[in-house]
Amino acid sequence: MDPETLMQCPYDKNHKIRACRFPYHLVKCRQNNQSVAKQLVTCPYNARHRIPKEQFNLHIETCEHKVSIEPYGGKRMIYFNWSNC
Numbered sequence: 001m002d003p004e005t006l007m008q009c010p011y012d013k014n015h016k017i018r019a020c021r022f023p024y025h026l027v028k029c030r031q032n033n034q035s036v037a038k039q040l041v042t043c044p045y046n047a048r049h050r051i052p053k054e055q056f057n058l059h060i061e062t063c064e065h066k067v068s069i070e071p072y073g074g075k076r077m078i079y080f081n082w083s084n085c
Contacts (some may be wrong), residue, residue, distance in 0.1 A: 001019050002019065003019050003020035004016065004018055004019070004020070004069075005019045005055070006018060006019075007019055007022050007024060007048075008049075009029055010026075010031060010040055010050035011029040011032075011036045011037065011050070012029060012033060012036075013028075015029065021049060021080075023047075023049060026048065026050070028082060033036070038055070039052060039053060041053055041056050041063070041064040043059060043063055044060070045060075045063045045065040045066050045067060046063065046065040049063065049065075064072075
């Protein structure tokens with residue numbers, strides 16, 4: 001992802017943040033919007049994803065950063081898709 005891409009804040013829809021600053025903004029904005037933060041959950045595959053609780057199961061099924069597990073020499077290895085980061 002281009003670091004200059006604008007991303008929408010999940011806590012305040014009026015906030016448009018550059019991708020390179022987004023993780024820092026999430027921490028700050030979550031503290032300033034506690035009522036909204038209580039309604040959102042964090043994606044286990046990408047901590048930048050904040051999802052409304054009622055949409056969590058759908059997001060888990062369709063998340064583009066979902067981990068795939070493939071057998072490797074009798075052992076399981078986890079591969080992450082870092083190309084979207």
